[in-house]
Amino acid sequence: MAEVLYNQNIDEEVLKNKKVAVVGYGSQGHAHAQNLKESGFDVVVGLRPGKSWDKAEQDGVEVKRVADAVKESDVVMVLLPDEYQPSVYEEEIKPNLDAGNALVFAHGFNVHFNQVVPPEDVDVFLVAPKGPGHLVRRTFEEGAGVPALYGVYQDYTGQAEKLAQAYAKGIGAGRAGVLQTSFQEETETDLFGEQAVLCGGLTSLVKAGFETLTEAGYQPEVAYFECMHELKLIVDLMYEGGLEGMRHSISDTAQWGDFVSGPRVVNEDTKARMKDVLTDIQTGAFAKGWILENQVNRPQFNAINVKENQHQIEQVGKELRELMPFVKEQAKSKKEKEVV
């Protein structure tokens, strides 16, 4: 098994005498800044004036313009949306990096696919929490944490690995497990997971099930409950006890259906297409498409988004969730966006 580090294996001293700039105060940014601060590190948040700036001030964190925050810091964690990182990096971060500083990311995309090309005289590493930002913050407050991957791309000072581990400990990941990776592995597995399983695979599976039932004449409301609503209950069981734990809670009839019908739906053909998806990620074809899509102002992204939101499962779902006040309450209490 890969080596998993916990708090007792990590020495955070190497980060104690350094100033950390957390650039961005969104899903990940607010969690990193506050967790690091409460872990005793010297933190400044880098932003432009606006909504996030006001929130960071309300939370009692020191805030400065990106360029100023970077200038006075030794470690710069870039927590902007991936699409905007290259331009902010060129204009505000790069000109203010000093030799021996550390440039840090929570996802390897821009460095791995050459959208950010760091200078040779800085450390470059990633610390990628394996969970949404609001959980990085909430679990920390509860005394727990979200596991994280760390990986070194460039070790100029000879301390990059130690710094990465200390940073992971500072955001609370050492309470849950810290695992070594590379920029390539983190980027490719993250993209594959969200495309083939967590987001793309799942939404397509749910829609196909819903359409199969409604096209056969069943009520859309019933189809919604079967193919979307119940999913959360099943996933919670898998999260807690794996496939066996989930299967322990369902009826034997459901378990038999799982065994005989699941592999008819997701089979060797599906796996072959998953391999195609992985190949597009590995060759950079996916990254190139997404980078170009952003350069032309996202025509395809926006068109598909409108069409997806008009799907019958979304219309029915909206009406049914209105009638389930507890679902709305849960959604309200999680104001922040959750991203994988």
Ligand code: NDP
């Ligand atoms: P968000 O979209 O939540 O963060 C946006 C933040 O960036 C806001 O504070 C926004 O401020 C600021 N921002 C945007 N543009 C600029 C700009 N030009 N100048 C200054 N500030 C700007 O990002 P995430 O937290 O989702 O993602 C950050 C990184 O973490 C990404 O690399 C992502 O892949 C990675 N990651 C994210 C996870 C998640 O849970 N979300 C999970 C693991 C990794 P303003 O209010 O001014 O717009």
Ligand code: MG
């Ligand atoms: Mg049932």
Ligand code: MG
């Ligand atoms: Mg991702």
